[in-house]
Amino acid sequence: MGRGNNVKTGVALRHGLTHLFIIALGITMIYPVLWMIVSSFKPNNMIFSDPGLIPKAVTFENYAAGWKGYAGVSFGVFFTNSLFLCAVSILGNLISCSLAAYAFARLKFTGRSFWFAVMMVTLMLPAHVTLVPQYILFNSFGWVGTFLPILTPKFLATDAFFVFLLVQFIRSLPKELDEAATIDGCSKFGIFLRIILPLALPALVTVALFTFLWTWDDFFNHLLYLTKPPIFSVTRALRTFVGDAGAVSNWGAALAMSTLAMLPAFLLFFSLQRYFVEGITTTGLKG
Amino acid sequence: MSNSHPIVRFLRRNAAGYLFLTPWLVGFFVLTLYPMIYSLWLSFTNYNFTKPDAMQWIGFGNYLKMFGSVFGLSQFTAATGDAMHIDRHYMKSLSVTFTYVLAAVPLKLTFALGVAMLMSQKLRWVPFYRAVYYIPTLLGGSVAIAVLWRKLFEKDGLINAFLSILGFTDLPGWITNPRYALWTLVLLAVWQFGSSMIIFLAGLKQIPQEYYEAAGVDGANKVHQFFFITLPLLSPVILFNLVMQMISAFQVFTQAYIIGGGGGGVLNSTLFYTLHLYIQGWTYYEMGYASAMAWVLLLIIGVLTALIFRSSRFWVSYGTGE
Incomplete structure (x- = not known):
């Protein structure tokens, strides 16, 4: 009895220490983010002098200053642009990636394994080898300076990661449902629409979620194609706070708008955490 | 018909x-x-x-x-x-990128594995911890965090404020000092170990607990168990993480661009490969040259991926743990 209790106390102590360690490390890790949020409410001259988390004075000046935006265009416009880009991208990816995934996972056709292998190779391809010709192509369409170079590819299933994720998921669904529907006279498209899509809902949520995050956070494409302030996205607009030599003129406003820019990711993450973990573990999606 | x-x-x-x-x-x-x-x-x-x-x-x-x-x-x-x-800065961009990949990827994976092992014990609140540890990864690639990182590591930034409380004096501006600038970016990469950690956690869950119990009965201590059970059974997951992290580390752009203010930073100390490519292609419009750079990048990534897969037969074990 006594020995058993000792072992139990030992385990409890070890677990307690582990908890303590994990919590301490966790606080260290998210301290910069917390500090950023708190500092966005500090008067500009107190941001540097105060490494603490409790502000000595609270102001909303930074938000007012930051919201004025860039070149006469307010941050409201930038947020609207980003949200529009995300919404259309999600729609495009959901349609195009699920169509391709259904073909790969369920339909029999000549060359299926060949095209699947091709798709897997594009998954690892660095985007830079296609960058210049894509830019020349979009420029010849007169699309530089519009949302089209960012949105059009989403309707053509260019995010192979999502096709792969959906293929994996659809393969795991029971085939008997398709067969029963076929016997009942359902067409391939009917099966896709009425059986596969509803059952694949969790995977589709993961696709929508990561499409949102990647489009929201994308910077490179926005830098290339969103060339005028009225069509700037939030990330492209945040860059204007950092001068060309790297100096920042208004830190308070920069931190305030950065905090706002992170808000959607936060909200989505805490409301849809399950889908994150599923997305990452099935395909190794990078956040 | x-x-x-x-x-x-x-x-x-x-x-x-x-x-x-x-x-x-x-x-x-x-x-x-x-x-x-x-x-x-x-x-x-x-x-x-x-x-x-x-x-x-x-x-x-x-x-x-x-x-x-x-x-x-x-x-x-x-x-x-x-x-x-000759492009005088090309070799610099190559060495900056290789230094970054060689430092950031192993550090990140080691850290991710360490934290994953801590969390794979039967503890309460693991989903909550996992969520908190994932936050840097969730936000890390964004312009917002890059802006924050500049602030943290400046001469009068948060890091130096803490270091001076601890009694350090004569602290450098980490971002503006060419000796340290690249390492602030390595740190930024390691900080975002969240998705590797989640993949490791899933992998650790697949290892049957009986293996450890049997080894414990045979007198193997924790270190032995780690090297002879955990590492071999986790090796396919390590391979996967290694390849994915390597490929994405070679393509780092946003953080370098923001921290360098659109350039390669002081003395080109953070002139990453893709940043150099962007400057050649879209500042000087030398797009023929930028395309050539892109193909070399593809070759480098392709060769390294092939080498890692080749080597994997010596250190990755399949077939057990199912």
Whole structure:
């Protein structure tokens, strides 16, 4: 009895220490983010002098200053642009990636394994080898300076990661449902629409979620194609706070708008955490 | 129906598949295959976006422009008869990127594995901890965090404020000092270990607990168990994480761009490969040269991935743990 209790106390102590360690490390890790949020409410001259988390004075000046935006265009416009880009991208990816995934996972056709292998190779391809010709192509369409170079590819299933994720998921669904529907006279498209899509809902949520995050956070494409302030996205607009030599003129406003820019990711993450973990573990999606 | 013409039958059998695949096929041909061939061709020309009519075939000129300094060249005569200058910054961008990849990827994976092992114990609140540890990864690639990182590591930034509380004096501006600037970016990468950690956690859960119990009975201590059970059984997951992290580390752009204020930072200390490519292609509009750089990047990543897979037969074990 006594020995058993000792072992139990030992385990409890070890677990307690582990908890303590994990919590301490966790606080260290998210301290910069917390500090950023708190500092966005500090008067500009107190941001540097105060490494603490409790502000000595609270102001909303930074938000007012930051919201004025860039070149006469307010941050409201930038947020609207980003949200529009995300919404259309999600729609495009959901349609195009699920169509391709259904073909790969369920339909029999000549060359299926060949095209699947091709798709897997594009998954690892660095985007830079296609960058210049894509830019020349979009420029010849007169699309530089519009949302089209960012949105059009989403309707053509260019995010192979999502096709792969959906293929994996659809393969795991029971085939008997398709067969029963076929016997009942359902067409391939009917099966896709009425059986596969509803059952694949969790995977589709993961696709929508990561499409949102990647489009929201994308910077490179926005830098290339969103060339005028009225069509700037939030990330492209945040860059204007950092001068060309790297100096920042208004830190308070920069931190305030950065905090706002992170808000959607936060909200989505805490409301849809399950889908994150599923997305990452099935395909190794990078956040 | 069944005795119709073979072509009709072939179409009937394949039509549905290819119909569903059409968007992806169009995307593949128009936005991947054609651009790849086009950029390979451009890489052998002196194509400049602002002077498309002046484009000429220059053979391996762009490639010599990159690697000429290895042969001690500073300029050479191109196939067009014009003098071409060696890119003085190319080698620097290559060394910056390799240093970053070689430092950031192993550190990140080690850290991710360590934390994953801590959390794989039967503890309460693990989902909550996992969420908190994932926050940096969730936000890490964004411009917002890059802006924050500048602030943290400046001379009068948060890090120095803490270090001076601890009694350190004469602290450098980490971002503006060419000796340290790259390492702040390595730290930023390691900080975002969240998705590797989640994948490791899932992998650790697959290892049957009995293996550890049996080893414990046989007298193996924790260190032995780690090296002879955990590591071998986790090796396929390590391989996967290693390849994915390596590929994405070579393509880092946003953080370097913001922290360097659109350039390579002080003395080009953070002139990452993709940043250099962007500057060549979209500041100087030397898009033929930028295409050549992109193809070299593809080759580097391809060769390294192949090498890792080749080596994996010596250190990755499959077949157990199911």
